[in-house]
Structures are given as structure tokens and as C-alpha cells.
Amino acid sequence: MASYRKLKSGWKVTISQRDENGKLRQTSKQGFATKLEARRYAATIEQDIDGVKKAKQDTLFLDYYDQWVDTYKRPKVQASTMIKYRAVHNLIKDNFAGVKIQDITRTDYQRFLNRIGQHYAKDSIRIFTSPIKECVRSAIADDVIVKDFTQQTEMIYGYQRRDVEYLTIAEIKKLAQTIEQSLKPTRPIPYVIYTAIYTGMRLGEIAALEWSDIDFDKRTISITKTWSSVTHEAKSPKTESSNRVIVVNKHLLDVLLQLKDNGHDMIFKTLHGMPASRSVNVSLRSFLKKAGINKSGYHFHSLRHSHVAYLLSKGVDLYAISKRLGHKDMTITAKTYAYLIDEYKEKQDQQIVKAIDEI
Structure with missing residues (x-):
């Protein structure tokens, strides 16, 4: 509603309205020669306010x-x-x-x-x-709605994601040997899979590697970027923790050196550009079949899980694994690989009981 007041400078009008939250809001203007002019102004403002409010309420x-x-x-x-x-x-x-x-x-x-x-x-x-x-x-x-309709609701997830399949130590060795027998520098994709087995790196991280990222003397790989399959360019990782330096063995570096003669700064660049996820997974399934390993749900990212499983089986500390994977903290690692950790905890518990029995 509007209220009017006669001042020395002319008529003053104050329009008062409550918003959706019940808060009083006022708009004022003065200097009108007559009260009629002030009324016309008030009517225009009230119409505009109601129009904006209605427009907001009609938003899909x-x-x-x-x-x-x-x-x-x-x-x-x-x-x-x-x-x-x-x-x-x-x-x-x-x-x-x-x-x-x-x-x-x-x-x-x-x-x-x-x-x-x-x-x-x-x-x-x-x-x-x-x-x-x-x-x-x-x-x-934005005053479009008053209440948060997402509050006090519960996520439902009756669909449970299966734990990612991983390879046993024997299967990892068998897969690595199968790939080694098929390595040809003109086909970089098998080298991508081979690198994942030995490092646990993500596909984007491997694809973005350049020769300058490898220190052959210290036997380390610096991971500072990831390849985007959307923009087709190397970009910075999403999190600072993904920037890391990992140690590798001499054997992997010797294998990667086979690609040096391809003449590209990008280690795994193919004749058709950078390795695509689909092509890498097709190649991986082919190698699994050739190695006699039946894992229907196994895909490239499963190699990361297999790498973790292997390190856990060798007694590598979870903190060291977390740093190697580029996780922000151990909590993420423990949550992501809880099923693996529980499995190895059970084995450790059995060893503890056996050791106690020998007292």
C-alpha cells in the first residue's frame, strides 16, 4: 500500500509491501506537484512490483x-x-x-x-x-522461492554399484607378459595399458605425459596435467594433490623408451591423435582374452584398483599408496578401496591369530 505526505518541496509517496519472507520493503519518492501525480507514480510502482513477483512465480x-x-x-x-x-x-x-x-x-x-x-x-x-x-x-x-524443498530429504540408492573387479598377482603378471609379447612402437595404446599396470595412473594422466615428465636418472614420473577427451588438450588436474611425482622401476622406463623413435613430445600420441578411452578398453579386453583372464566387468580404470590391490598385498603403507594415487588424504583412499582394505585386514587378522596361538 502507499502513503502520502505533503512537504514544502511537494508531495511524497511511500510504497510499502511485504516480500515472500514477510519482510517489509519500502520505496519512496518526493517532489510531486500534486497528490494525483504521486498516486499515479505509486500505481506504476505497485504494478511493476506485482509484475516482477508474478514473473518469478511463473519460472519453470x-x-x-x-x-x-x-x-x-x-x-x-x-x-x-x-x-x-x-x-x-x-x-x-x-x-x-x-x-x-x-x-x-x-x-x-x-x-x-x-x-x-x-x-x-x-x-x-x-x-x-x-x-x-x-x-x-x-x-x-533471488526471491524466486521461499523454502528449500531439498531439505530433510534422503538419498535413495537401492542400486548398488558392484565392487570393481581386480586382478590377482598371478593375473597381473600374466597380463603384463601378454602385452610385452605384443609391443610395437607403432601402436602406443598397449604401452598405455602397460604403464597403468605399473603406476596406477589414470588414463588422462598417462595420455598427457611428455618425455620431459620422465626423469630417467631418478626413475620418476612427474604428473602435472591430464588429457581432456572433450577439449582435446592437456589441462591442469582438478585438485592440487593430483600433481605428484611417483617412482617407477627401470623395466617400465626401458619399455617406454621404445616409443622414443616416434618423434612426438607426447609419449603416447598415435597416428590418429591421442589414445581414446574406447580404443584403450577394446585393446585391454583383447589382451585379457589372449591371456585367458575372464573378467567381464573389467575396464581400464580397474587397472588402478588392481595396482592398489597388488601394493596392499605387498604390505605397502596406505599413506604411501594414497600419495601415489594423487588423493587429497588417506580418507579418500580408504573409502574408495574399502573393500580391498577389508579383505587384506581379514588376512592380517588371521595372521595375528596364528601368531598369538604360537605364544
């Missing part, structure tokens, strides 16, 4: 999310990260098409979590819901 959830991503995320995140935001866009489109954001209730959002939880594992659910929660908080800050 999907439209607001896209606007939020374009404004706050796209300018600063890497192209590969945008894949995650596009995936969330598709989820919102599939589950909230045509739904206004202020019409969504906590119950609606919980039902959404119940649905997607049937098809995704816990980690995937977190990846999807994190941007949604951040977007909803932004909508509250």
Missing part, C-alpha cells in the same frame, strides 16, 4: 536451472565438468518438465530421489543432487 524449474548454470557455472568450469551439468539438465527435464519451481514440494523432490535411486549408485546420486541443491539455494537468494 528447468528454465531457472539453465539460467543458473549459464550465469554461475559455465563461465568458470571446465568443458568436461559441463557434462555433469548437462546430465542434471536431462534429469530435471525428464522428471520436472513444465513444473514451476515454486510448485515443487519436499514430497515431490523425495519422490524424484526415490525414482532415480533405483537406477544409480550412491556416488552418482550425489553427483546429480549437489548441483540441484546449490541451484535451489540460489533461487531462494
Whole structure:
């Protein structure tokens, strides 16, 4: 509502309205020659305020999310990260098409979590819901909605991701021997797989390696970048902890030197460019079959798990493994490889009991 007051300089009008949170907001202007002019101004302001409020209330959830991503995320995140935001866009489109954001209730959002939880594992659910929660908080800050409908809801993840398959020590040796017998410098991809066996490095980290990253005297590899399959260029790792120097054995370095004559600064560059994930996995499955190893769910990243399993079996300290993998702290390593750690803990417990029995 508006109130009017006659001043020496003319009429003054004050428009008072409460926002969605009940907070009183006022707009004032003075200097009108007549009270009628002040009334006309007040009517215009009240109409504009109501119009903006109604426009906000008519905002579709999907439209607001896209606007939020374009404004706050796209300018600063890497192209590969945008894949995650596009995936969330598709989820919102599939589950909230045509739904206004202020019409969504906590119950609606919980039902959404119940649905997607049937098809995704816990980690995937977190990846999807994190941007949604951040977007909803932004909508509250923009006065588009009043309450956070994601609060006091529970993630559902009836779909449980299987533990990643890993190779036994004998299988690791068999795979390495099979690859060694097939190595040809004109085909760098087998060398990529061979490097993963000995280092536990991620595919992007291996693909980005240059000869300058290897210290043949100290027998170390410096990992300072990762190859993006989206932008087709080397970029800095997402976290500072991913920048690291790892020790390797002379045998691996001797094998990699076979690629030196290819004449590229990038160690694993092929005739068709950088090794693609699909081509690497096809090659890996071929080597597994040739080695007589039947692991239907085994893929390139499983080599990282196998590397950890091997180091654990040899009694390597978890802290050293964590640093080698480029994890921020041991908690991440312990969580990611909990199933392996539990397995080796059980074996250690058996050794402890045996040792106690001998007292």
C-alpha cells in the first residue's frame, strides 16, 4: 500500500509491501506537484512490483536451472565438468518438465530421489543432487522461492554399484607378459595399458605425459596435467594433490623408451591423435582374452584398483599408496578401496591369530 505526505518541496509517496519472507520493503519518492501525480507514480510502482513477483512465480524449474548454470557455472568450469551439468539438465527435464519451481514440494523432490535411486549408485546420486541443491539455494537468494524443498530429504540408492573387479598377482603378471609379447612402437595404446599396470595412473594422466615428465636418472614420473577427451588438450588436474611425482622401476622406463623413435613430445600420441578411452578398453579386453583372464566387468580404470590391490598385498603403507594415487588424504583412499582394505585386514587378522596361538 502507499502513503502520502505533503512537504514544502511537494508531495511524497511511500510504497510499502511485504516480500515472500514477510519482510517489509519500502520505496519512496518526493517532489510531486500534486497528490494525483504521486498516486499515479505509486500505481506504476505497485504494478511493476506485482509484475516482477508474478514473473518469478511463473519460472519453470528447468528454465531457472539453465539460467543458473549459464550465469554461475559455465563461465568458470571446465568443458568436461559441463557434462555433469548437462546430465542434471536431462534429469530435471525428464522428471520436472513444465513444473514451476515454486510448485515443487519436499514430497515431490523425495519422490524424484526415490525414482532415480533405483537406477544409480550412491556416488552418482550425489553427483546429480549437489548441483540441484546449490541451484535451489540460489533461487531462494533471488526471491524466486521461499523454502528449500531439498531439505530433510534422503538419498535413495537401492542400486548398488558392484565392487570393481581386480586382478590377482598371478593375473597381473600374466597380463603384463601378454602385452610385452605384443609391443610395437607403432601402436602406443598397449604401452598405455602397460604403464597403468605399473603406476596406477589414470588414463588422462598417462595420455598427457611428455618425455620431459620422465626423469630417467631418478626413475620418476612427474604428473602435472591430464588429457581432456572433450577439449582435446592437456589441462591442469582438478585438485592440487593430483600433481605428484611417483617412482617407477627401470623395466617400465626401458619399455617406454621404445616409443622414443616416434618423434612426438607426447609419449603416447598415435597416428590418429591421442589414445581414446574406447580404443584403450577394446585393446585391454583383447589382451585379457589372449591371456585367458575372464573378467567381464573389467575396464581400464580397474587397472588402478588392481595396482592398489597388488601394493596392499605387498604390505605397502596406505599413506604411501594414497600419495601415489594423487588423493587429497588417506580418507579418500580408504573409502574408495574399502573393500580391498577389508579383505587384506581379514588376512592380517588371521595372521595375528596364528601368531598369538604360537605364544
